[in-house]
Amino acid sequence: MNRLAPAKNEGFAGFVLWSVAAFIVAVFAWLMADILIHGAAQISWDFLSTAPEKAGRRGGILPILVSTLLIMGVCLLAALPIALGTAILLAEFTPEKSAFGRMVRRALDVLAGVPSIVFGLFGNAFFSVYLGLGFSILSGGLTLACMILPLLIRTLEAGLRANPARDRLAAAALGLSYGASLRHILLPGAAPALLAGLLLGGGRAIAETAALVYTSGYVDRMPGSLLDSGRALSVHIFDLSMNVPGGDQNAYASALVLIVLLFIVNVTTAGIVSRWRKTGLAI
Amino acid sequence: MLKILLLFWVLSLQIFLPQHTHAAGKEKTHLVLTGSSTVAPLVSEIARLFEDSHPEIQVDVQSGGSSRGIADARRGLAEIGLVSRDLKENEKDLKAFSIAFDGITIILHRDNPVKKLSNAEIVAIYQGKIKNWEKVGGHDAPITVINKSAGHSTLELFTAYFKLKSTEIHPDVIIGDNAQGIKTLSGNPDAIAYVSIGAAALEAELGTPIKLLPVANISPTLENVQNGRFPIRRPLNLVTQKKPTGWVLRFIQFARSKDVRAVIQEQYFVPLPE
Numbered sequence: 001m002n003r004l005a006p007a008k009n010e011g012f013a014g015f016v017l018w019s020v021a022a023f024i025v026a027v028f029a030w031l032m033a034d035i036l037i038h039g040a041a042q043i044s045w046d047f048l049s050t051a052p053e054k055a056g057r058r059g060g061i062l063p064i065l066v067s068t069l070l071i072m073g074v075c076l077l078a079a080l081p082i083a084l085g086t087a088i089l090l091a092e093f094t095p096e097k098s099a100f101g102r103m104v105r106r107a108l109d110v111l112a113g114v115p116s117i118v119f120g121l122f123g124n125a126f127f128s129v130y131l132g133l134g135f136s137i138l139s140g141g142l143t144l145a146c147m148i149l150p151l152l153i154r155t156l157e158a159g160l161r162a163n164p165a166r167d168r169l170a171a172a173a174l175g176l177s178y179g180a181s182l183r184h185i186l187l188p189g190a191a192p193a194l195l196a197g198l199l200l201g202g203g204r205a206i207a208e209t210a211a212l213v214y215t216s217g218y219v220d221r222m223p224g225s226l227l228d229s230g231r232a233l234s235v236h237i238f239d240l241s242m243n244v245p246g247g248d249q250n251a252y253a254s255a256l257v258l259i260v261l262l263f264i265v266n267v268t269t270a271g272i273v274s275r276w277r278k279t280g281l282a283i
Numbered sequence: 284m285l286k287i288l289l290l291f292w293v294l295s296l297q298i299f300l301p302q303h304t305h306a307a308g309k310e311k312t313h314l315v316l317t318g319s320s321t322v323a324p325l326v327s328e329i330a331r332l333f334e335d336s337h338p339e340i341q342v343d344v345q346s347g348g349s350s351r352g353i354a355d356a357r358r359g360l361a362e363i364g365l366v367s368r369d370l371k372e373n374e375k376d377l378k379a380f381s382i383a384f385d386g387i388t389i390i391l392h393r394d395n396p397v398k399k400l401s402n403a404e405i406v407a408i409y410q411g412k413i414k415n416w417e418k419v420g421g422h423d424a425p426i427t428v429i430n431k432s433a434g435h436s437t438l439e440l441f442t443a444y445f446k447l448k449s450t451e452i453h454p455d456v457i458i459g460d461n462a463q464g465i466k467t468l469s470g471n472p473d474a475i476a477y478v479s480i481g482a483a484a485l486e487a488e489l490g491t492p493i494k495l496l497p498v499a500n501i502s503p504t505l506e507n508v509q510n511g512r513f514p515i516r517r518p519l520n521l522v523t524q525k526k527p528t529g530w531v532l533r534f535i536q537f538a539r540s541k542d543v544r545a546v547i548q549e550q551y552f553v554p555l556p557e
Contacts, residue, residue, distance in 0.1 A: 054328065054549060055324035055325070055327060055328055055550065056324070129360065134315075135315075135343065135345055213345075213346060213347055214347060217343070217345045218323060218327075218344055218345045218346040218347075219327075219343045219344060219345070220327065229343050229345065239320070239323075239324065239346065241459065242320070242435070243320045243321055243323065243324050243346075244324050244460075244550075245460040245461045245462055245479070245482060245550070245551050246460060246462050247460070248459060248460065248463070
């Protein structure tokens with residue numbers, strides 16, 4: 001008899017666990033079905049390739065899609081190197097119990113729990129006003145980078161720490177430099193954690209509304225540079241469903257696009273990281 | 284590989300940055316407008332029209348709430364603030380220019396014999412104290428209460444005028460925008476709802492089986508909203524810190540002109556009197 005199969009007297013617990021799982025799947029299915037039913041009919045090449053008209057009731061979402069991707073690009077370009085550096089410092093060069101390490105970790109954990117609207121106001125005050133970037137894609141992307149940094153650093157640090165000690169010892173015994181063992185052994189070992197961090201952080205960033213209203217802004221024109229204001233998809237959806245009478249249809253369609261985008265981002269990130277894990281940084 | 288990645292990072296940052304300077308030859312004049320999320324979609328459309336006739340100008344509209352509009356206009360972060368209400372006493376240092384009005388009224392199905400409701404009756408219906416049309420002079424039929432979902436400005440205007448708390452309201456149906464409310468009501472003869480007057484008047488004209496009820500004996504016509512007799516009304520304002528000049532003045536004049544009447548009606552707001 002399979003040792004892992006639940007015994008008979010665990011029937012009730014099994015039932016509860018199954019129904020909880022089924023409930024979660026059902027909620028997800030309901031949400032997807034709702035968006036698909038209401039949104040799928042509006043999706044067409046025109047919708048993806050034209051600019052919004054009549055406050056978004058008619059027309060498409062092309063400038064908004066472009067702005068969203070630019071904001072994400074800025075966010076990841078700024079956040080990844082800083083996250084990598086901090087995580088390596090914390091995991092490799094700082095003893096786990098040291099006061100410095102504990103302080104940084106505590107600060108990051110507090111930051112990770114800060115509501116996004118606070119990051120929005122900070123981003124507005126610091127990037128938009130103090131640094132003079134104004135309402136721009138750059139301000140928005142950098143604000144999102146601040147927002148996802150704690151998450152990225154903490155998952156990456158945990159991933160680096162999870163590398164077994166024998167790998168480090170083996171690398172040292174083979175006379176590998178620290179840089180080489182980091183690149184070929186330790187970082188690839190932390191790849192699944194990096195993937196998890198990217199998916200969580202990227203997901204949080206791409207779905208962000210509050211932080212972006214105050215930083216990248218509301219303008220739905222095609223951005224000419226990173227210093228132009230550009231409306232993100234989530235801001236567009238919020239505006240259509242809350243402030244634009246008759247905007248519900250296009251709000252659903254935009255939500256569907258956002259979900260598909262999220263799905264594509266997830267699959268690509270997973271692909272890149274798993275390849276990186278196999279080959280190491282020296283491809 | 285690490286070097287290539289680093290190089291790519293630095294390069295990509297540099298490619299992005301200089302873009303705004305090399306277009307400096309034909310740099311456009313920027314007007315920044317921030318404020319009320321109710322006014323922002325309307326003003327974005329007006330801005331688009333304005334840009335069409337003045338290509339040398341770029342109007343950036345940002346949303347974020349009326350108080351943000353006030354604050355940004357005061358601090359000079361925005362040339363014009365967007366405010367979806369009258370200025371308060373302590374905001375009289377700013378200049379306000381109304382561009383449109385928003386009024387809301389009670390609507391019933393055309394087949395409902397009830398001709399008018401007093402404010403007290405409306406409050407009682409929305410609090411769930413009156414549950415049958417019989418009590419207010421209608422058929423013997425239960426009342427279906429339609430309410431707006433949280434976050435809509437019409438909900439705030441409605442509850443503020445009738446001094447209701449949104450927690451006191453026990454709706455049977457919760458709707459999002461005006462069109463949805465009118466649609467729900469036209470399919471349910473025993474329902475009551477409140478919507479934007481602009482949207483309701485347009486639909487009633489198009490033959491949708493709804494009727495607009497007077498509030499405090501003032502009939503809900505667009506004229507009464509325009510001239511201020513109708514009680515549940517608010518202006519949509521552009522505010523500036525100083526007396527407007529130059530492009531700011533021209534934009535305000537444009538937003539108050541006849542050229543934007545169609546745009547204002549398209550957003551279900553009531554244009555200024557002619």
